[in-house]
Amino acid sequence: MHPPDTLPRAVLLLSGGLDSTTLLAIAARDGFAIHALTFQYGQRHAVEVDAARRVATDARVAEHVVCDIDVRVFGGSALTSDLAVPKDRDLSAVRAGIPVTYVPARNTIFLSYALAWAEVLDARAIYLGVNALDYSGYPDCRPEFIAAFERMANLATKAAVENGRSIAIRAPLIDLSKAEIVRLGISLGVDYALTTSCYDPLPAGIACGRCDACLLRLKGFAEAGRQDPIRYATA
């Protein structure tokens, strides 16, 4: 065992949702000191930022930074504008085409900030919680995008160019179903009561239970044969 200050460092994109909280447990198991990075943008996700803070504290990360994203360049997206979040959709519709909750180039921007911080920290890895259910709809959740970003990143930084120190983009959830993610997280001791996934939570932070994110999460827990510990408005 290394003491925490001699562990290799990783930057981890932490939303406070089910996926990135599981990701945090994986990165800790992999032996990294974790520098968690959470983005704040638009109004809808203030509840998520609170969840990210709880998760980061609970996991005793080395550091947690909440970074503001100026959304002036983003146009039509339910996460950043006033488009309605779809409710009670058949989940087969979620898989067909790019969802309305798509934010242009979001993972590219998130990974770029992570890359900047990784360079400052001399981190060896960036962890990103994209998974199979996402990449059916979002172009920047696919393995070929992750590989192309990694290649670009290793041409972009001083550490890589002057010292030959490369950075790996790790997306260990990419091929897992939600049920597999839940099972893996529980085996690693994740407390899902700290997390939130809802696109449209009630003021008190209670999940709506009807948006795509809630429906996918509930289906994941059901298929894993587990009870989701968070509260839903529809329960």
Added chain:
Amino acid sequence: MHPPDTLPRAVLLLSGGLDSTTLLAIAARDGFAIHALTFQYGQRHAVEVDAARRVATDARVAEHVVCDIDVRVFGGSALTSDLAVPKDRDLSAVRAGIPVTYVPARNTIFLSYALAWAEVLDARAIYLGVNALDYSGYPDCRPEFIAAFERMANLATKAAVENGRSIAIRAPLIDLSKAEIVRLGISLGVDYALTTSCYDPLPAGIACGRCDACLLRLKGFAEAGRQDPIRYATA
């Protein structure tokens, strides 16, 4: 001639300096409706943002957005922290190694925002004003970085993935010297009196005349046989 609203669109990264102002003239010559994007970060560059506004207004761009960048993830850089800006250096020192004004992953972050906006606008090109003098020191100013970003960008967006509409990253200054940039800009009618390049301007916005950026700019004008129209504290 197309009326402006039927021209193809380009996003252009505009700092208000000599290079990006020349770039703007090139993109206009190339026949694009220009959507200019300026970043505000740290304290030093408030003078540059003012210059960018003057340049954008003068060039009658289709739109100009000033976007805030949260620099919490950036550590040691003279552009964002309190490190001293080097003065009166021999310009051969500027070419040796990565400069102290290096900001980690800066162009990656800037291009990522440009990509997001390009997707919203359905733009066909992103213009970036990197040039030969820069890429001796900054890893993210080299042609191989630009090519890798372009490849990644075309895997990242809905437009590319669903509709096969690709985006080009154009860096037309990349092989030019400062003197060549000045000559090209003057031939295209650029008014360099509107621009600023200084890393450490006086409160009134007057260029110091002694930082690397001022020295490179002055040398460029001298080699082009032209008078730099801006005021310098050292003149």
